[in-house]
Amino acid sequence: MSGMLYGGDEIGALVFDPGHHSLRVGYAQEDTPKAEIPAVVGVAPDDTPKIEPEVKAEDGNVSSTAPAWKYYIDTTFLHTPRPSMELHSYMKDGMIENWDLFEKMVDYSYDKIIQSESQYHPILFSECPWNLRQKREKLTEIMFEKYKVPAFFLVKNAALAAFANGRATALVIDSGATHTSAVPVLDGYVITNAVVKSPLGGDYLILKAREMLEHIGIDLTPAALIASKEVVRDKDKPKYTKKKLPFQPTNSWMAYMIKRTVQDFQQSVIQVSESPFDERIAAGFPTVQHEFPTGYRQDFGPERFKLAEVLFDHAMLGAGHIAATSAGMCDVDIRPALYSSVVLTGGNSLVQGFSDRLSRDLSSRTPGSLRLKMIAANGTVERRFGAWVGGSILASIGTFQQMWMSMQEYQEAGKAQIDRKCP
């Protein structure tokens, strides 16, 4: 039995951590996911001629009337412009919305990433803390009925992020793509009534950055459409030639690609100032140069801080405020424990200066007699894949192996018991 020494027992489980930005997939007991797949699926009509007309005949009139669709998943397929390929996200509000597309993602994961068959691997899924009962049951049903997994488990991603940081009780601040949430976790259970979330996440920051960049007239043509470019001086008009495409890329594809372009800008340029934004202080910081895919270059100064301020300057929606509100909704007896381990996770928390500002905001709201301790993993991988890493740890612990909801249990008691098995 491997790893017995540390209380681990690996049983070949898989961990899936779906998010708005990406789906993280990998084996439990590994320290990083095998793959991070963007959480959008490209759908285009399948116009390749059918190789086997016999199969088509068997289907009868159903397939002849319905157009066949082709699905494009993962970065390399998505980033190529294709005629009338529309991009769809299967997530909504932290939950899985479009089950058909999601199944395509799972198919792809098993086929290309895991490269093994689903019936051999127990599977652990993460979910958002406000997931609905019917969605949990639906996911359970799909995994058991369609993929025939031997065992299944569903854990709230906040609890997993707390585990990844070595805590069972924590106030988890998860700043992701679409929202930032503060979730109290007690002994590995989420206190659902005290979850506070705000719609200020990475996407909002990207939207604001895009508005700003378009306002100052920067060409945001994505790299995928550029055939060649020349080196130009700072702030000079970019000289580049576009790829010659026989078709017009769809709007959704363009929007997605521009978002990626702006995301690059956001990751390398934007910074959160340590104290509330002040033009004069921000002007004192060194400027950062950024080159866009068109070859255009510019130095960015105070804008860097002004943009990031949207994440904090809302009185009611700033990360510090929602954390304090969430802790305030919990029982007084556990508040000291929550404040003494505030776990920061999520890809958006990697915006430069985010953790410093948050800890400043939060300490001004912490009751005087309590000790505040922020736990923010240093590595980008640990921060972005916090929930996945937690799932990887959990699914490979020896004492956890009794918790799985097995196929047998599913067949006996049905999908409804997921609520009891996975609190």
Add this chain to the structure above:
Amino acid sequence: MADVRDIMELEHPSQEVTRESIIGSDKQKKRPPPPTKTQKRPEGMHREVFALLYNDSKDVSPLFPSDTGHGYKQTKIKLGMRKPRKWKWMQFTNPARTDGTIFYHWRRPSDEPKEYPFAKFNKKVDVVTYTDAEYQQHLRVDGWSKEETDHMIELAQRFDLRFILMADRYDTEKFPKRSVEDIKDRYYKICGVMSKLKGEKKIYTYDVDHEKRRKEQLKKLYDRTQEQIEEEQFLMLELKKIEARKKERERKTQDLQKLISQADNQTETPKKADKKIPKKKLANPSRPSRVDTTHIFQVVETAGIKFPDYKNSGVSLRSQRMKLPANVGQKKSKGIEQLLQEMGLELNPIPTEEICQHFNELRSDMVLLMEIKSALSTCEYELQSLRHQYEAVNPGRTLTIPPQLLSNLELDNKVGGGEIIDVVGSPSTPTS
């Protein structure tokens, strides 16, 4: 290693660990050299010349290095002489599971198949249970239906009595919202009733009101604003200051008490006698009624200067007896010096037997005088400040201090402390 073994008096290992036993001998064991015929020294040949030809091992002495083979080259270690034990992807069942699902993990087939090692950690909290009849008979309470109680007990089992989570996951659609305290109250009441039914002696009760009050207070404590916290800290600091001042005052009055009692004592008893009595008294602390007096005796000893008795064996200079002990502070010794100069006395008189004794007593009295004077001035100050306080509290009225309480310090100074010495009753200043 052998040395260590010798020191530790351990037995020598039966088999010596050598390079060969680890690495494995790369050659077959050397055959013992065939017994060579012992060469006999020919007649007439010198012994030294013969030794050059035939040394002890009966080999010709080397003319050039012959060990050219491996030299310093490292020999490859041949580890893992045994066959490796195998790992296998094997199925197992977990007795902590009720459904007997089969999982797979890596294990050595050579290991004995035993119970899943993590199953023993499957600990469950004992949650109280009841039957329908028991509920109908004993557990019916207004405001709690049977269904709700069942739901509560089920939650208790699911969350192992984590009441905060039970309150969080409470089914508020079917039942009214309950606070943590409500749930705890109900649960512990049921526990109490059930254990009474079982005939247990000790019944624990849960005080809801106390819990609610405690949490309310805790909440208030946490909800304080920064200003309130600062104000509290400021007040605490002030309180500390006041207490320190009070202590200081108490200490001063105690000092005064000391000096008064000392003065009284010295008038009554001759000095030499009381030096010895208190020691005996002190040595007998089992009499609490005497505490006060011993305290006073102690005071007598500490005031003034206590010259050590020279009872050392061997010879010593008499002038040593006049040396001030080390515990006399600089301030005091300066004061003594000044007084001696005022009186026109020598700082170091000739140490005859008599002069020694008198000089020491004189200086001791001087110190006492200084202490009494300083105590007097503090009293004076205290008196004045009390008068000011009194006048501040009762404006328009003046406190007349009886003249016997007012000091005549100026008068004392003129006489040069002579009167006080008289009061103390020590021998008059020695003539030098």
